[in-house]
Amino acid sequence: MGRLDEIDFLGSLYDLDGLACTDSRFKTARGDIVQHWVNNPLDWPDDWVFEDSRFQLTDGPDEVLLAFLARLVHPQVQPDIDQSSRRVEELNRLLGPDGWILRAFDFLSGRPIYQAVSTQATGPIVSLPLAARRSWAG
Structure with missing residues:
Protein backbone atom coordinates (compact mmCIF):
# COMPACT_ATOMS: atom_id res chain seq x y z
CA MET A 1 0.00 0.00 0.00
CA PRO A 61 -22.18 0.74 -3.45
CA ASP A 62 -19.93 2.01 -6.26
CA GLU A 63 -18.80 4.86 -4.02
CA VAL A 64 -17.15 2.45 -1.57
CA LEU A 65 -14.95 0.85 -4.22
CA LEU A 66 -14.26 4.22 -5.85
CA ALA A 67 -13.12 5.73 -2.53
CA PHE A 68 -10.86 2.70 -2.01
CA LEU A 69 -9.31 3.14 -5.47
CA ALA A 70 -8.84 6.88 -5.02
CA ARG A 71 -7.10 6.21 -1.70
CA LEU A 72 -4.69 3.79 -3.42
CA VAL A 73 -3.23 6.70 -5.40
CA HIS A 74 -3.33 9.30 -2.62
CA PRO A 75 0.09 10.92 -1.98
CA GLN A 76 0.11 9.55 1.59
CA VAL A 77 -0.20 6.05 0.17
CA GLN A 78 1.69 6.34 -3.13
CA PRO A 79 4.27 9.12 -2.87
CA ASP A 80 5.86 8.39 -6.29
CA ILE A 81 3.99 10.68 -8.69
CA ASP A 82 4.96 8.63 -11.77
CA GLN A 83 3.71 5.39 -10.21
CA SER A 84 0.54 7.12 -9.07
CA SER A 85 -0.07 8.55 -12.55
CA ARG A 86 0.40 5.13 -14.17
CA ARG A 87 -2.05 3.59 -11.70
CA VAL A 88 -4.61 6.32 -12.36
CA GLU A 89 -4.31 5.76 -16.13
CA GLU A 90 -4.88 2.03 -15.72
CA LEU A 91 -7.74 2.48 -13.26
CA ASN A 92 -9.40 5.02 -15.55
CA ARG A 93 -9.15 2.56 -18.44
CA LEU A 94 -10.97 0.00 -16.29
CA LEU A 95 -13.48 2.43 -14.77
CA GLY A 96 -14.33 4.27 -18.00
CA PRO A 97 -16.71 1.65 -19.42
CA ASP A 98 -18.83 2.02 -16.27
CA GLY A 99 -18.89 5.81 -16.49
CA TRP A 100 -16.30 6.69 -13.83
CA ILE A 101 -12.82 8.20 -13.81
CA LEU A 102 -10.38 9.35 -11.17
CA ARG A 103 -9.66 13.05 -11.56
CA ALA A 104 -7.31 15.30 -9.61
CA PHE A 105 -9.22 17.78 -7.47
CA ASP A 106 -6.54 19.04 -5.08
CA PHE A 107 -2.82 18.80 -4.38
CA LEU A 108 -0.74 17.77 -1.39
CA SER A 109 2.91 18.86 -1.53
CA GLY A 110 2.60 19.24 -5.30
CA ARG A 111 1.13 15.76 -5.77
CA PRO A 112 -2.43 15.27 -7.04
CA ILE A 113 -5.23 14.00 -4.83
CA TYR A 114 -7.84 12.13 -6.85
CA GLN A 115 -11.54 11.61 -6.48
CA ALA A 116 -13.93 9.54 -8.54
CA VAL A 117 -16.24 11.50 -10.81
CA SER A 118 -19.04 10.33 -13.02
CA THR A 119 -18.44 10.68 -16.74
CA GLN A 120 -19.78 9.41 -20.03
CA ALA A 121 -19.28 5.65 -20.26
CA THR A 122 -16.53 4.83 -22.75
CA GLY A 123 -17.87 1.49 -23.94
CA PRO A 124 -16.46 -1.99 -23.44
CA ILE A 125 -12.82 -2.51 -22.50
CA VAL A 126 -12.43 -5.09 -25.27
CA SER A 127 -14.17 -4.43 -28.55
CA LEU A 128 -16.03 -7.40 -29.93
CA PRO A 129 -16.07 -8.36 -33.61
CA LEU A 130 -19.79 -7.69 -33.90
CA ALA A 131 -20.07 -8.84 -37.53
CA ALA A 132 -18.64 -12.27 -36.64
CA ARG A 133 -20.98 -12.93 -33.69
CA ARG A 134 -23.59 -15.64 -34.00
CA SER A 135 -27.11 -14.94 -32.97
CA TRP A 136 -28.46 -16.83 -29.94
CA ALA A 137 -31.83 -16.91 -31.67
CA GLY A 138 -30.48 -19.11 -34.41
Missing part, protein backbone atom coordinates in the same frame (compact mmCIF):
# COMPACT_ATOMS: atom_id res chain seq x y z
CA GLY A 2 2.92 2.37 -0.51
CA ARG A 3 3.80 4.28 2.65
CA LEU A 4 0.93 2.88 4.71
CA ASP A 5 0.62 -0.67 5.94
CA GLU A 6 -2.69 -2.45 5.43
CA ILE A 7 -4.01 -1.54 8.88
CA ASP A 8 -3.31 2.17 8.44
CA PHE A 9 -4.61 2.12 4.86
CA LEU A 10 -7.88 0.40 5.76
CA GLY A 11 -8.15 2.48 8.94
CA SER A 12 -8.15 5.62 6.80
CA LEU A 13 -11.29 4.35 5.02
CA TYR A 14 -13.09 2.23 7.63
CA ASP A 15 -13.65 2.18 11.38
CA LEU A 16 -11.72 -1.04 12.00
CA ASP A 17 -12.61 -0.95 15.69
CA GLY A 18 -16.30 -0.67 14.85
CA LEU A 19 -16.45 -3.48 12.28
CA ALA A 20 -17.27 -6.99 13.40
CA CYS A 21 -14.64 -9.69 13.67
CA THR A 22 -14.82 -13.02 11.86
CA ASP A 23 -12.64 -14.74 14.47
CA SER A 24 -14.28 -15.20 17.88
CA ARG A 25 -10.93 -14.68 19.64
CA PHE A 26 -11.01 -10.99 18.77
CA LYS A 27 -13.50 -8.19 19.28
CA THR A 28 -13.04 -6.12 16.12
CA ALA A 29 -11.93 -6.28 12.51
CA ARG A 30 -8.62 -4.70 13.55
CA GLY A 31 -7.76 -7.71 15.73
CA ASP A 32 -8.90 -10.07 13.01
CA ILE A 33 -6.71 -8.38 10.38
CA VAL A 34 -3.67 -8.20 12.65
CA GLN A 35 -3.96 -11.90 13.46
CA HIS A 36 -4.71 -13.26 10.01
CA TRP A 37 -2.86 -10.84 7.75
CA VAL A 38 -0.03 -9.27 9.76
CA ASN A 39 0.90 -12.08 12.17
CA ASN A 40 -0.02 -14.97 9.86
CA PRO A 41 0.02 -13.67 6.29
CA LEU A 42 -0.57 -17.13 4.85
CA ASP A 43 -3.99 -17.34 6.53
CA TRP A 44 -5.61 -15.14 3.88
CA PRO A 45 -4.93 -14.75 0.15
CA ASP A 46 -3.36 -11.53 -1.13
CA ASP A 47 -6.71 -10.26 -2.42
CA TRP A 48 -8.62 -11.05 0.79
CA VAL A 49 -9.86 -7.48 1.26
CA PHE A 50 -11.92 -7.65 -1.95
CA GLU A 51 -13.72 -10.79 -0.82
CA ASP A 52 -14.31 -9.62 2.76
CA SER A 53 -17.94 -8.49 2.93
CA ARG A 54 -17.17 -6.04 5.76
CA PHE A 55 -15.46 -3.74 3.26
CA GLN A 56 -18.17 -3.93 0.55
CA LEU A 57 -15.65 -3.72 -2.28
CA THR A 58 -17.21 -6.47 -4.39
CA ASP A 59 -20.91 -6.03 -3.81
CA GLY A 60 -21.34 -2.69 -2.07
Whole structure:
Protein backbone atom coordinates (compact mmCIF):
# COMPACT_ATOMS: atom_id res chain seq x y z
CA MET A 1 0.00 0.00 0.00
CA GLY A 2 2.92 2.37 -0.51
CA ARG A 3 3.80 4.28 2.65
CA LEU A 4 0.93 2.88 4.71
CA ASP A 5 0.62 -0.67 5.94
CA GLU A 6 -2.69 -2.45 5.43
CA ILE A 7 -4.01 -1.54 8.88
CA ASP A 8 -3.31 2.17 8.44
CA PHE A 9 -4.61 2.12 4.86
CA LEU A 10 -7.88 0.40 5.76
CA GLY A 11 -8.15 2.48 8.94
CA SER A 12 -8.15 5.62 6.80
CA LEU A 13 -11.29 4.35 5.02
CA TYR A 14 -13.09 2.23 7.63
CA ASP A 15 -13.65 2.18 11.38
CA LEU A 16 -11.72 -1.04 12.00
CA ASP A 17 -12.61 -0.95 15.69
CA GLY A 18 -16.30 -0.67 14.85
CA LEU A 19 -16.45 -3.48 12.28
CA ALA A 20 -17.27 -6.99 13.40
CA CYS A 21 -14.64 -9.69 13.67
CA THR A 22 -14.82 -13.02 11.86
CA ASP A 23 -12.64 -14.74 14.47
CA SER A 24 -14.28 -15.20 17.88
CA ARG A 25 -10.93 -14.68 19.64
CA PHE A 26 -11.01 -10.99 18.77
CA LYS A 27 -13.50 -8.19 19.28
CA THR A 28 -13.04 -6.12 16.12
CA ALA A 29 -11.93 -6.28 12.51
CA ARG A 30 -8.62 -4.70 13.55
CA GLY A 31 -7.76 -7.71 15.73
CA ASP A 32 -8.90 -10.07 13.01
CA ILE A 33 -6.71 -8.38 10.38
CA VAL A 34 -3.67 -8.20 12.65
CA GLN A 35 -3.96 -11.90 13.46
CA HIS A 36 -4.71 -13.26 10.01
CA TRP A 37 -2.86 -10.84 7.75
CA VAL A 38 -0.03 -9.27 9.76
CA ASN A 39 0.90 -12.08 12.17
CA ASN A 40 -0.02 -14.97 9.86
CA PRO A 41 0.02 -13.67 6.29
CA LEU A 42 -0.57 -17.13 4.85
CA ASP A 43 -3.99 -17.34 6.53
CA TRP A 44 -5.61 -15.14 3.88
CA PRO A 45 -4.93 -14.75 0.15
CA ASP A 46 -3.36 -11.53 -1.13
CA ASP A 47 -6.71 -10.26 -2.42
CA TRP A 48 -8.62 -11.05 0.79
CA VAL A 49 -9.86 -7.48 1.26
CA PHE A 50 -11.92 -7.65 -1.95
CA GLU A 51 -13.72 -10.79 -0.82
CA ASP A 52 -14.31 -9.62 2.76
CA SER A 53 -17.94 -8.49 2.93
CA ARG A 54 -17.17 -6.04 5.76
CA PHE A 55 -15.46 -3.74 3.26
CA GLN A 56 -18.17 -3.93 0.55
CA LEU A 57 -15.65 -3.72 -2.28
CA THR A 58 -17.21 -6.47 -4.39
CA ASP A 59 -20.91 -6.03 -3.81
CA GLY A 60 -21.34 -2.69 -2.07
CA PRO A 61 -22.18 0.74 -3.45
CA ASP A 62 -19.93 2.01 -6.26
CA GLU A 63 -18.80 4.86 -4.02
CA VAL A 64 -17.15 2.45 -1.57
CA LEU A 65 -14.95 0.85 -4.22
CA LEU A 66 -14.26 4.22 -5.85
CA ALA A 67 -13.12 5.73 -2.53
CA PHE A 68 -10.86 2.70 -2.01
CA LEU A 69 -9.31 3.14 -5.47
CA ALA A 70 -8.84 6.88 -5.02
CA ARG A 71 -7.10 6.21 -1.70
CA LEU A 72 -4.69 3.79 -3.42
CA VAL A 73 -3.23 6.70 -5.40
CA HIS A 74 -3.33 9.30 -2.62
CA PRO A 75 0.09 10.92 -1.98
CA GLN A 76 0.11 9.55 1.59
CA VAL A 77 -0.20 6.05 0.17
CA GLN A 78 1.69 6.34 -3.13
CA PRO A 79 4.27 9.12 -2.87
CA ASP A 80 5.86 8.39 -6.29
CA ILE A 81 3.99 10.68 -8.69
CA ASP A 82 4.96 8.63 -11.77
CA GLN A 83 3.71 5.39 -10.21
CA SER A 84 0.54 7.12 -9.07
CA SER A 85 -0.07 8.55 -12.55
CA ARG A 86 0.40 5.13 -14.17
CA ARG A 87 -2.05 3.59 -11.70
CA VAL A 88 -4.61 6.32 -12.36
CA GLU A 89 -4.31 5.76 -16.13
CA GLU A 90 -4.88 2.03 -15.72
CA LEU A 91 -7.74 2.48 -13.26
CA ASN A 92 -9.40 5.02 -15.55
CA ARG A 93 -9.15 2.56 -18.44
CA LEU A 94 -10.97 0.00 -16.29
CA LEU A 95 -13.48 2.43 -14.77
CA GLY A 96 -14.33 4.27 -18.00
CA PRO A 97 -16.71 1.65 -19.42
CA ASP A 98 -18.83 2.02 -16.27
CA GLY A 99 -18.89 5.81 -16.49
CA TRP A 100 -16.30 6.69 -13.83
CA ILE A 101 -12.82 8.20 -13.81
CA LEU A 102 -10.38 9.35 -11.17
CA ARG A 103 -9.66 13.05 -11.56
CA ALA A 104 -7.31 15.30 -9.61
CA PHE A 105 -9.22 17.78 -7.47
CA ASP A 106 -6.54 19.04 -5.08
CA PHE A 107 -2.82 18.80 -4.38
CA LEU A 108 -0.74 17.77 -1.39
CA SER A 109 2.91 18.86 -1.53
CA GLY A 110 2.60 19.24 -5.30
CA ARG A 111 1.13 15.76 -5.77
CA PRO A 112 -2.43 15.27 -7.04
CA ILE A 113 -5.23 14.00 -4.83
CA TYR A 114 -7.84 12.13 -6.85
CA GLN A 115 -11.54 11.61 -6.48
CA ALA A 116 -13.93 9.54 -8.54
CA VAL A 117 -16.24 11.50 -10.81
CA SER A 118 -19.04 10.33 -13.02
CA THR A 119 -18.44 10.68 -16.74
CA GLN A 120 -19.78 9.41 -20.03
CA ALA A 121 -19.28 5.65 -20.26
CA THR A 122 -16.53 4.83 -22.75
CA GLY A 123 -17.87 1.49 -23.94
CA PRO A 124 -16.46 -1.99 -23.44
CA ILE A 125 -12.82 -2.51 -22.50
CA VAL A 126 -12.43 -5.09 -25.27
CA SER A 127 -14.17 -4.43 -28.55
CA LEU A 128 -16.03 -7.40 -29.93
CA PRO A 129 -16.07 -8.36 -33.61
CA LEU A 130 -19.79 -7.69 -33.90
CA ALA A 131 -20.07 -8.84 -37.53
CA ALA A 132 -18.64 -12.27 -36.64
CA ARG A 133 -20.98 -12.93 -33.69
CA ARG A 134 -23.59 -15.64 -34.00
CA SER A 135 -27.11 -14.94 -32.97
CA TRP A 136 -28.46 -16.83 -29.94
CA ALA A 137 -31.83 -16.91 -31.67
CA GLY A 138 -30.48 -19.11 -34.41
